[in-house]
Amino acid sequence: MLQINNVCKFFDQVKAVNEVSINVGKPEMIAIIGRSGAGKSTLLRTINRLTDASSGEILFQNQNILNLNKKDKLVWQKNCAMIFQQFNLVPRLDVLTNVMLGKLNEMSTIRASLKLFTSKERYTALNLLDKFGMIQTALQRAETLSGGQQQRVAICRAMMQEPKLILADEPIASLDPLNARHVMEALRKIHDEKKITVICNLHTLDTAKQYCDRIIGMQNGRVVFDDLPSKLTNKKAREIYGAEAEEAFEGTMTSVSLGHAELKTA
Amino acid sequence: MSDQVFNNFQNVEKNLKALAFKRLIYSLLSIGFIIFLFSGGLTIAENNNAGSFERGISKFFDYPVDLFKEAFESGWTWYSYLLKYLPELISTINMAFFSTLFGSIFAVFLSIFASKNLIKNKYVVSFCRRTMDILRSFPEIVIAMIFLYLMGKSEIPAVIAIVIHTSGALGKLFSEAIENVDFKPIEGLESCGSSWFLRIRFAVLPQVLPLFISYSLLRLEINVRASTILGFVGAGGIGEALSTVIQWRYGDEILAIMALLVITIISLDYISSYLRTKLIGDNK
Numbered sequence: 001m002l003q004i005n006n007v008c009k010f011f012d013q014v015k016a017v018n019e020v021s022i023n024v025g026k027p028e029m030i031a032i033i034g035r036s037g038a039g040k041s042t043l044l045r046t047i048n049r050l051t052d053a054s055s056g057e058i059l060f061q062n063q064n065i066l067n068l069n070k071k072d073k074l075v076w077q078k079n080c081a082m083i084f085q086q087f088n089l090v091p092r093l094d095v096l097t098n099v100m101l102g103k104l105n106e107m108s109t110i111r112a113s114l115k116l117f118t119s120k121e122r123y124t125a126l127n128l129l130d131k132f133g134m135i136q137t138a139l140q141r142a143e144t145l146s147g148g149q150q151q152r153v154a155i156c157r158a159m160m161q162e163p164k165l166i167l168a169d170e171p172i173a174s175l176d177p178l179n180a181r182h183v184m185e186a187l188r189k190i191h192d193e194k195k196i197t198v199i200c201n202l203h204t205l206d207t208a209k210q211y212c213d214r215i216i217g218m219q220n221g222r223v224v225f226d227d228l229p230s231k232l233t234n235k236k237a238r239e240i241y242g243a244e245a246e247e248a249f250e251g252t253m254t255s256v257s258l259g260h261a262e263l264k265t266a
Numbered sequence: 267m268s269d270q271v272f273n274n275f276q277n278v279e280k281n282l283k284a285l286a287f288k289r290l291i292y293s294l295l296s297i298g299f300i301i302f303l304f305s306g307g308l309t310i311a312e313n314n315n316a317g318s319f320e321r322g323i324s325k326f327f328d329y330p331v332d333l334f335k336e337a338f339e340s341g342w343t344w345y346s347y348l349l350k351y352l353p354e355l356i357s358t359i360n361m362a363f364f365s366t367l368f369g370s371i372f373a374v375f376l377s378i379f380a381s382k383n384l385i386k387n388k389y390v391v392s393f394c395r396r397t398m399d400i401l402r403s404f405p406e407i408v409i410a411m412i413f414l415y416l417m418g419k420s421e422i423p424a425v426i427a428i429v430i431h432t433s434g435a436l437g438k439l440f441s442e443a444i445e446n447v448d449f450k451p452i453e454g455l456e457s458c459g460s461s462w463f464l465r466i467r468f469a470v471l472p473q474v475l476p477l478f479i480s481y482s483l484l485r486l487e488i489n490v491r492a493s494t495i496l497g498f499v500g501a502g503g504i505g506e507a508l509s510t511v512i513q514w515r516y517g518d519e520i521l522a523i524m525a526l527l528v529i530t531i532i533s534l535d536y537i538s539s540y541l542r543t544k545l546i547g548d549n550k
Contacts (some may be wrong), residue, residue, distance in 0.1 A: 048457050077459030088454030092472040101468055104460035112460075113467050154454070161458055 001025060002165065002197060007056030007066075009042050009221075016042040017053070018221035029191045030199045031208035031229075033237075034218035035244040040201040043218070044167045047199075048082045049073055060165070078105035081158035083187075085170035087150040091143035095134065095153050098142050099125040102160030128156040132186055148179025155186050166190065168200040172207065184211050205237055205248050336517030347522035351507055355526050357421065358503035361496075362489040365425045369432025369489075370482045376433060377440030378466065383449060395441075401434025410496045424501030428489050439481050440474070447473045476545040483538035490534060494527060 002024040009017040017039045024030065032040045045051040047058060049065065057064045065076050081102075089098045100117050117125075129135045132152045137145060142153060151171060158166060168187060172180035188211050191198045202208045208215050209229040217225030217232070217240040225236055241248045337344050379385055380394035406427045413423030451469040460468070497505015504523060511519040 050453065050457055074459040074461065077457060079459075082454075082457035084450070084454065084457075086450050088450040088457075090451040090454070090469055090472055091448070093468070101455060101460070102458050104455065104458055104464050104468070109461065109463060112464050157454075157458070 001027070001061060003059040004047070005057045005059070007043070007046060007058060008054045009039075009046055009051065010054045015221045017046060020056075020218075020221070020223050022216060022223065022226065024197055027191065027195045027197050028214050029188065029212045030197065030214045030216060031202045031212035032199065032216045032218060033202055033205060033208050033240060033248075035241050035248075036203075038218040039221040040218055041169050042221075044082070044169050044199065044201060047165075048080050048167055049077060050082070074105055078161050079164045081161045081163035081166050083151070083154050083158055083166065083168040083171045085173045087147070087154045089142040089150055089154055089157070092141060094139050095129065095142055095145070096122070096125055096138045098153055099128060099156045099160050102157040105161070125156070125160060128159050129153075132156055146179070148175050148182060151175060151179070151183050152186060155183070155190070159190065164196060166196060166198045168198065170201050170203060173203055180207070187211070203248060205232075205241075333517040333521050337521045340518040344518050344522060347519050348526060351504060351519075351523050351526055354502075354504040354507045355530060358493050358497065358505065359490060359530065361421050361425055361428070361493040361501070361503060362486060365428035365432060365493070366482060366486045366489050368425075369429045369485070370436055370478070372429065372433035373436035373440050374478065376437040377444055380437065380441040381444040383445055383447070383452075384462075384466065384470070394437075398434045398437040398441075401430050402438065403434070404431065406431045406492045406496060407499060410501060411499055414500050419500040419502070421502050424493060424496040424503075427496065428492055431492075432485055432489060436481055436485055440478055443474045443477045443481075444470060479545055480542040483542055487531065487534050487538060490531060 002022075004020060004022040007017055007020045008015065020039075020043060032043065034040050042051060046053045047065075049068075053066055056066070058066050060076075060080075065073075065080075068076055090101070093101075097115065100121055103117070103121055104112055126135065126138065129138055132155060134149060134152050134156065137149060137153075142150060145153065166187070171187065172183050175183060184207060187198050187200065190196070200208075200212065202212075209232070212229060215225065215227065215229050215232055216223055217236070219240055219242075224240060225232060237248075238245045376394050376398055380391055380398060382388070382391055385391050406424075409430055410424050410427035413426055417423045447470055451473070452465050455465045455469050493501070493503060494505040494508070497503045497507070498509045500506065504527065508520070508523045508527075511523065
């Protein structure tokens, strides 16, 4: 389904992503872990085409998405939703409009510019907001919401795109433990219900172990671990995180200690 | 180790002293230059005035006194002048409105193409920036005089002149506003596969529109003054009326026109600052 072959991304002399190959055969929930600067974000941005790769190929359903023309690239970005650490909503627009912006790719320029959304689109957006418990904020400006709420709106926008793949770049890094749990549960729910691949960059180890079926460890731009969560030993994890190990393990403590009992991962 | 630290200290000390000395020299030089300019200017002024300064200063106060005297003598009819010049005032305000509107529209287009964060091609960016520099480097009155000469005396040349200057001046401010926008929403929409135009429409415009309107209102005030002045060189409106009555020395009418102008500019100032606080204030 998704096949990443020898992808490299160089910034001048720095090899941010170095010969990365990942093969995803069936819909999976994948966590990418690693210390800051390991190339996790760059890899996700390369997949979404926010950043152009230096070399290599990424095949999605047998189509190389690294050499699409301008129009196909936009269609690919519509199919490959992205969730950001800082939510990246439009602060001055209301929540409902923010969610409906996920449909921009499928709308004509004139219809979109005049905000002529159809009642079906509005209905879909409201349904999504309801599903993620945000319906009461639909007419508020996005900037008035808390971080956790904004992230859930961002997830609604991503779902509005009807994506075939979801990339989440540190989706919970700037959230408190409770909101982090809500967001991770939402992502897991999407994966379970829609059967689509979700790839998350996560900084904390336990979140990764708890919610994901597969863990990919990155170090200095290279993949150094790619297996089931249960295969990741503490020793290996410490090697991946290096000097940030204590922080990564500790961060997990807080996110786990909250309501560990209710969390059942599929 | 400690030897090296000590050496570094000494180096820093030496550099600091050199810097301080340089600064002192520069300050002394610039003070000397200012004194030179000032004394030079004074001598020129004295040579030109040669004794007439004392006579001039008494006239300086005579003139306004005369104006008020004449206005007082004309009694109740003075108020009718306010009405008489109202159409001219409206025509001046009209010129200002029209040119501010068109100037802002041009400025929006220019500023988008002059913003580094929206346009990746640096040649386009610097071309638009230089264009704006050129547009705003000429004062309105210079452009207006050229166009008045070419097109004859009417409001149109003045409007063109103000539009040119306004689009350059506002374009600069607008593009600064655009370059300061939060990039995250733009990136968010880019990741959804929205086109460049729609990214600007939904991620940039909502962020900068209040600022754009506020700058344009400020410009409107400036343009009312500009179009008044352009009346003096033949662009019609209240400026032309003012220049006529000054030449004919109709003291009462001069005062009436000045009163109209002052009232207009004060009320514009109030209206625009009210609108601006409304626009920027409702951030919450």
